[in-house]
Amino acid sequence: MENLFDIPSEYKDLRASVRALAEKEIAPFAKAVDEDHRFPQEAADALQKAGLAAAHVPTEFGGDGADALAVVIIIEEVARVCGASSLIPAVNKLGSLPLMLGGNKDQKQRWLSQLAQGKGFSYCLSESDAGSDASALRTKVERDGDGWILNGSKKWISNAGISEFYTVIAQGDASLGSKGITAFVVEKSDPGVSFGAPEKKMGFRGSPTREVYFDNVKLADDRRISEIGEGFALAMNTLDHTRITIAAQALGLAQGALDVATKYSHERKQFGKEIFDFQGVQFMLADMAMNIEAARQLTYVAASKSESNEKDLRFFSAASKCFASDVAMKVTTDAVQILGGYGYVSDYPVERMMRDAKLTQIYEGTNQIQRIVMARNLPNA
Incomplete structure (x- = not known):
């Protein structure tokens, strides 16, 4: 009988190659990354060189087009030696998936191609008073002519300050509750974007977790990656x-x-x-x-x-x-x-x-x- 519960050989080969890379180029630095609370740059460089930092990006935008199981195996094998380093591919997928699910082709070309080249992508949903109750978020976005103005802050953001791009979920009409929320892409270089001090954490110390602040950040409508009110x-x-x-x-x-x-x-x-x-x-x-x-x-x-x-x-x-x-x-x-x-x-x-x-x-x-x-x-x- 065919083995229905065994993964195909290409996934086994992927596991072997990622494990070899992790043992050689990530594991030797894991202890120092944790003790020094520093970003695992060695891991980031190794993963990027091997095409593993954002392997989920479709090939048409410069990625490897890795499917969900392949990404799971990559993260699993990196985490086996260094948890903080495994957040590099994990956060890149989390941050960019809203764009992949909701964005148009021009938007995907604009940001996914840069992600594939090594510019990280983070996800901004949680706030001080909106954790498990994510629909209670208070970060506000208002119409400004043909564009938008964003104000507020996001908390517990993984790889904040390292990533170049941020998916930000913001409230446009509080009277509508979750139906008033819309999603945008914000760039680290946008005027009005700043970051808090890194959190002092129990674990994952090599992955910076910081608050992200938005002070009258002006966004053109081409930064919007969801229909209005469909961000949540x-x-x-x-x-x-x-x-x-x-x-x-x-x-x-x-x-x-x-x-x-x-x-x-x-x-x-x-x-x-x-x-x-x-x-x-x-x-x-x-x-x-x-x-x-x-x-x-x-x-x-x-x-x-x-x-x-x-x-x-x-x-x-x-x-x-x-x-x-x-x-x-x-x-x-x-x-x-x-x-x-x-x-x-x-x-x-x-x-x-x-x-x-x-x-x-x-x-x-x-x-x-x-x-x-x-x-x-x-x-x-």
Whole structure:
């Protein structure tokens, strides 16, 4: 019988090539990136050179045209050695997907071609008082002749200040609620755009998270990438596709932690034998591997549904992100436990992986919100 649950060879080859690149050109800098709270420029350069920083960009705009599963594998393998570096391809897809879903061909040519050349793209939805309740945003856009004027701020923006382009979701008519919201592309060089200080974070310290401010930013109408009043729907549709990249990130963190813990369990000896030989440790490693494989299958199915835009995507997207991130938190915590005192210090990467894993349960919708999304979109058997 044909193996229906095995990925085609081209994806396996992609995994091997990304893993080799990550081990050689990203892993050696991961510790310093975390400890120094600095952007992983080495990873950015390596990913860009290999065409992996924005592989999802269609070939007609200079990208590789990678499908959703390929992007998942890229992010997974980078996150396996460095969570912060995996946010480069993940944020580029998140920031540019609204343009790909809602923009016209001229707009796509204008910005996607530059993204493919290495100019990053971030996503501006969350605000101080609009996180899980994203429709409560207060960043305001007003008509100005044939154009628009943008005022307000966005919070928790990944790679802010590094990216050249920003998808900004703004309210044009508060009386209409979510139906008054419209989406725009804002450029870093636009007059009136500025950035707050980098947040001091528990994890993902190499990816700058900053507030973005808009002070009377003038935008021509060709910056608008949604129909007027349809920006919120576009933002939510985007997340249905990109939550899967967070699942991929969680997978990579979990797999990296399991790899370290397994290797350590054979090296560490207590009471005259490897700690791997103790049943308690074996049970932990078995559960870690089992749950990672379950999360991987769910994530890959969700990626397939994203590519074909199937009607049950919303459930599978939320489920993959929720399950994989919960697995990552458990696996990385157990990896720290297996390494004992060594797991608690930065000599080994598992404490960094545990800190990074926590965020995957929070951003792009907390796992509590994901469970609400799943409940409202239960698939038919």
